[in-house]
Amino acid sequence: MKDYKIMGISLPVYFMLLAVLLIAMVLDVLPTGMIGAFAFTMLIGALLDVVGNNTPVVKTFFGGGPIVIIFASSAMVYYNLIPASVSENVKTFMKGGGFLDFYIAALITGSILGMSKKLLIKAAVRYFPTIIGGVTVALGFVALGGMLFGQSPAESIAYIGIPIMGGGMGAGAVPISEVFSQGLGIPSETILSKLVPAVALGNAMAIVFGGLLDKLGKIRPELSGNGKLMDIGEEELKMTEKKEDLTLTDYGIGILIATSFFGLGNIIAYLFDTYAGLDVHTYAWMIISVALAKAFNLLPQKYETACAGWYQFVAKNWTSALLVGIGIAYTDLGQVISAFSPVYLVLVFLVVLGAVVGSALVGKLVGFYPIEAAITAGLCMANMGGTGDVAVLTAAHRMELMPFAQISSRLGGAFIILMATFLVQVFF
Incomplete structure (x- = not known):
């Protein structure tokens, strides 16, 4: 344990910093504004992330750290375990202070500009139709299921189907809740409380499905490429990660x-x-403008690399902090608890099943192996982003498919946000 680190900090130093935070909270002298908010969200988020990533069952089937961070942070407010001044400061930091928008701006810009243009062009011809097939069938299944249980198709799609297929929390449910909030005139925290259970359960079921598809591939080998998405040309589609040292100016x-x-x-x-x-x-227009800038080479490569590096910095250091903010400012634990029901579980299952069926069928039509198509274009859309990708591919024993999983998580999630922007006006 002497070499164990949290956020790159040795345990003695980390617990010294945590002690400073706790004493400041007890004395009610934790600074307001971004100083106190960063100190609280980063220290608590890092600790909860470690707990979640090392808790059996939770780390295997429920996404590990991210889920624990969100629900534990929400529980702190629900059960009055932290001073009201701290929770109010975090809420202000996330909303009025703009930290959420700041994070999402880095995520959208860096994830799109940081991808290989060659990969995007070559994969788009076959891969994006496969993603669309999975999304279409997933939303169709949940709409039909909702009708069978007396729930409107629009509500089933909006609050269960779209968040599950949206690419996780930071890149999916959170911006989707903002889109719905603007379109419906409902507070985003109210909407997010409905989306979070779907994201968590969808992630868990996607991981289980990953293991089941691996077993299916062994039973029906003609459906599986044993880790290869297609017979020929796959080497050209692999992600090209450029290792460049960034300066502070970058x-x-x-x-x-x-x-x-x-x-x-x-x-x-x-x-x-x-x-x-x-x-x-705004998120939808931002996604479109960044994608166009990438497609038409409007920015020099050096600047694209700088944006990708900044996104990686933000994702590495502030994702746990963001999730604490989501738990406190956007997740009402009471509403989350009331959302769980047998019907809810069935509808979540139908979304994940639809993602598998739709992507497998369309993948087969465009020349992919059905099982690999279902895992990458289906399950990696239904899981919780990067951590979900690792969990699903590990369960399926197909880590070599990570480049395609990243396309689903990065651009597939952006596609869902765009789709949600227009569907909310159609359905509601």
């Missing part, structure tokens, strides 16, 4: 470009809302 460039793209999204959203009457969320 991180500043990444921040500036990410926040500028967010500003551009605001400008476009305002113009369309004002002059065309089209109310589309």
Whole structure:
């Protein structure tokens, strides 16, 4: 244990920092604003992440750290385990302080600009139709299931189907809740409390399905590529990770470009809302503008690399902090508890089953092996992003498919956000 580290910090030093935080909270002198918010969310988030990633069953079937962080943080507020001043400061930091938007701006810009353009072009012809097939069947299944249980198809799709297929929490359920909030005029925290259970259960079922598909491949070998998505040309589709040393200036460039793209999204959203009457969320316009910039090489490679590096920094150091904020500011534990029911479990199961069936069928039509298509374009859309990708591919014994899983998590989630933007206006 002497060499064990939390957030790269040795245990003695980490617990010294944690002691400072706890004493400040007990004395009610923890600074307000971003100082106190960062100290609390980063220290608590890192600790809860370790707990979740080392808890049996939870780490295997429920996504480990992210789920524990969200629900434990929400429980702290629900059971009054932290001072009200601390929870209110975190809520202000996440909402009025804009930390959520700041994180998502880095995520959208860096994840899209950081991908290989060659990979995107070659994979798009076959892979994106496979993703769309999985999403379509998943939403169709949950809509039909909802009707059987007396629930409207729109509600089943919006609160169960879309969040599960949306790419996790930070890149999926959170921005989706903001999109729904703008379209429906309902507080985003109310919506997110309905989405979180679906994301958690969908992730768990996706991992289980990964193991089942691996077994199916052994029983029906003609359906499996044993880790290969297609017969020929796969080497050209592999992700090309460029290892470049970034300077401090590069991180500043990444921040500036990410926040500028967010500003551009605001400008476009305002113009369309004002002059065309089209109310589309800023995130959607931001995704479109970043994708176009990537497609037409509008930014030098150096700047794209800087944005990707900044995103990696944000994801590495602040994801746990963000999840603490989500738990405190956006997740009402009482509403989450009331959402669980046998019907709810069945509808979640139908979403994941639909993702498998749809992606396998379309994947077969475009030349993919059905099992590999179902795992990557289906389950890696239904799980919780990066951590879910690792868990699903580990359960399926197909870690070599990670490049395709990343396409599902990065761009598939962005596609769901875009789709949610337009569906919310159609359904509601």
